Amino acid sequence: MATIQPFRIEVAQADIDDLHNRLRRSRWADQIPGSGEEYGVSVDRVRALAEQWLQLDWRKTEEQLNAHPHFVTEIDGQRIHFLHVRAQQGTGFPLVLTHGWPGTFIEFLRLIEPLTAAGFDLVIPSVPGYGFSGPTTETGWNDQRIARAWAELMSRLGYERYGAVGNDGGSSISVELGRIAPDRVVGLHVAQVYSFPSGDPTELADLDADEQRSLETLNWFVANKMGFNVLQSQQPQTLAHALADSPSGLLGWNGQLLGPDLDDEFVIANIAVHWFTGTAGSAIRHYFEKDKAPASTAPSTVPLALCGSTGDFHGIRRFAERDHHIVSWRTHDVHTHYLHHVAADLMAAEITAFFGEYRGE
Numbered sequence: 001m002a003t004i005q006p007f008r009i010e011v012a013q014a015d016i017d018d019l020h021n022r023l024r025r026s027r028w029a030d031q032i033p034g035s036g037e038e039y040g041v042s043v044d045r046v047r048a049l050a051e052q053w054l055q056l057d058w059r060k061t062e063e064q065l066n067a068h069p070h071f072v073t074e075i076d077g078q079r080i081h082f083l084h085v086r087a088q089q090g091t092g093f094p095l096v097l098t099h100g101w102p103g104t105f106i107e108f109l110r111l112i113e114p115l116t117a118a119g120f121d122l123v124i125p126s127v128p129g130y131g132f133s134g135p136t137t138e139t140g141w142n143d144q145r146i147a148r149a150w151a152e153l154m155s156r157l158g159y160e161r162y163g164a165v166g167n168d169g170g171s172s173i174s175v176e177l178g179r180i181a182p183d184r185v186v187g188l189h190v191a192q193v194y195s196f197p198s199g200d201p202t203e204l205a206d207l208d209a210d211e212q213r214s215l216e217t218l219n220w221f222v223a224n225k226m227g228f229n230v231l232q233s234q235q236p237q238t239l240a241h242a243l244a245d246s247p248s249g250l251l252g253w254n255g256q257l258l259g260p261d262l263d264d265e266f267v268i269a270n271i272a273v274h275w276f277t278g279t280a281g282s283a284i285r286h287y288f289e290k291d292k293a294p295a296s297t298a299p300s301t302v303p304l305a306l307c308g309s310t311g312d313f314h315g316i317r318r319f320a321e322r323d324h325h326i327v328s329w330r331t332h333d334v335h336t337h338y339l340h341h342v343a344a345d346l347m348a349a350e351i352t353a354f355f356g357e358y359r360g361e
Contacts, residue, residue, distance in 0.1 A: 002073070003073065004071050004072075004157075005072055005073065007070040007071055007072045007132070008066050009065050011062065015276055016058055019053075019247055019275065022247050023054050023247055026246070028046075028047065029043055029252075030043075031043045040252075040256065041255050041256050045255065045260065046248055046251050049251045049255060049264065049267065049268060050248050050251060052264045052268055053247070053268050053272070056265075056268055058272065061269055061272070065106075065109075069084055070083055070132075071083075071084055072132070075149045075153060076145070076149055076152070078128045078137070078149065079134045080133050080149060080153060081126040081131065081132035081134075082105075082123055082126065082153065083123070083124040084121070084122070084123055085112050085116055085121070085122045085124075086121050087116050087119045087121050088117050088119075089119070090119065092116070092119055092120050092121035093119060093120055093162070093163070093359035094120070094121040094154065094157075094162040094163070095120050095121070095122055095162060095163045095164070095165055095355070096123045096153075096154060096162060096163075096165070096174075096177070097123070097165040097166070097340075098127065098150070098165070098166045098167075098171075099126075099130075099166075099169075100167055100168025100169030100171070101130075101168065101169055101232075101283055101284065102253075102254035102257055102258055102274070103167070103258075103270055103338070104270050104273045104274070105125070106266065106269050106270050106273065106341075107167060107270075107338060108122075108340050108341075109341075110340070110341055110344035111340055111344050111351075114345060114349075114352075118352045120352075120355070123153065123154065125153065127283075128141045128149065129283050129286055130282070130283045131273045131274065131277050132273070132277055133279075134277065134279065134282075135278065135279050135281070140289060140293075141285075141289050142286075142290050142292070142293035143172050143173045143176045143293070144180070144293060146173050146176070147174075147177040147180045150173070150177050151177060151181045151184070154184070160184060161184055161186055162184065162185065163185065163186055163187045163188070163189065163355045163358065163359075164178065164185055164189070165188075165189045165351060166188070166189075166190045167337075167338065167339070168191070168192065168337065169286065170190075171191055172194055172290075174188050175188060175190070175193075175296075175300050175304070176296065178300050178302035178304075179296060179298065179300055179302075185302050186303075186355070187302060187304070187305065187327075187355060187358045188300075188303070188304040188324075189305045189307060189354050189355070190304065190305070190306060190307070191306075191307060191308050191312075191337075192306075192308060192312075193304070193315030193320040193323075193324065193326075195315060195316065195319035195320045195322060195323045195324070197319060203318075207316075210310075210317070210331060211317060211318065213310065214314060214315060214316050217311075217313045218313045218316075225256065225257075228256060229287060232285075232286075232287035232288065233287045233290070233291035234288070234291075236281065237281065237285075239284060240280065240281025243280035243281055243284075244278065244280060244281050247271075247275055250271055250275055250280050251271060253280075254270070254271050254274065254280070257337065258270060261335065261336055261342075262341070262342070266338075266341055299322075299324065299325075300323060302325060303325055303358070304320075304324045304325055304326055305326075305327060305328035305329075305330070305350075305354045306320065306326065306328065306329045306330065306331075307328075307330050307331075307332070307351075307354075308331045308332070308339070309331065309332060309334050309336055309337070309339055310332065310333050310334075311333075311334070311335025312335065312336060312337045330350065
């Protein structure tokens with residue numbers, strides 16, 4: 001399938017009926033009265049999301065998703081699904097936007113109108129193993145291999161120069177794309193930079209307020225919510241059995257990072273894509289592949305702009321400058337891991353301003 005083919009999202013009615021049957025027959029976990037979220041995502045939260053999912057009109061959601069042009073192609077033996085939306089007027093400057101886990105391409109839908117109005121062509125792929133790219137069928141789909149697939153995809157679409165935008169794991173993939181195709185990637189605009197201390201205590205001296213806050217956020221996350229990362233990096237298949245069989249279990253697991261600060265429609269739409277495509281297990285394999293891949297050691301030379309949230313770990317600049325060519329470092333007081341969804345107009349303005357210089361404006 002070296003050609004690019006149009007694609008439409010069309011979930012079989014039998015799969016929707018099966019989902020509703022499973023949700024209604026959920027066997028709920030017990031919970032200590034009054035414990036709330038102390039032990040993790042609460043039963044009340046999962047039950048509320050399950051009820052919302054039962055009430056969701058998936059056909060309406062499908063219609064909204066299919067309002068954008070979807071395509072599929074095959075790269076390196078893997079099916080790749082992507083949206084390709086042209087600038088509203090004239091010849092657009094291309095951007096490839098990459099999501100992470102437990103998100104999907106849905107993370108970027110609110111950016112489509114403002115960025116295409118600003119003169120950008122948008123390519124929004126589903127990471128291999130996620131959603132409509134289908135499960136991966138062989139080992140080795142780490143960030144470097146995904147980045148090589150993105151480079152091929154952009155070439156196949158006829159783009160010689162382009163920018164990369166990323167969130168969560170998509171930030172790391174975008175950086176690898178810059179390493180692989182530095183002559184084509186004009187800039188990187190990411191919500192996180194994953195550069196960490198080496199262990200030398202002198203590195204932590206004289207942190208400024210933003211760096212100290214970011215380090216505190218990272219330490220809290222490691223102490224309280226890092227378990228998913230460890231398990232998915234070591235034993236993704238062990239967890240996959242439960243996620244593939246129980247939609248309420250998938251709500252609980254993916255819902256730990258799609259929290260109550262987000263609108264339920266967004267949370268459920270992302271989880272529904274994992275469920276209906278049967279990719280909940282293959283998506284978490286991405287962590288295993290990343291963990292087993294040799295780390296990239298060469299500094300990234302492509303100009304990089306960090307645009308992060310003060311309420312989320314976005315990185316520590318002094319370590320980022322060790323690894324990357326930082327040209328902008330901005331944080332916003334919007335407490336979310338999903339800035340491109342929660343603050344789409346803000347992020348569209350930031351992306352437009354950053355890439356304005358590199359597209360010749």
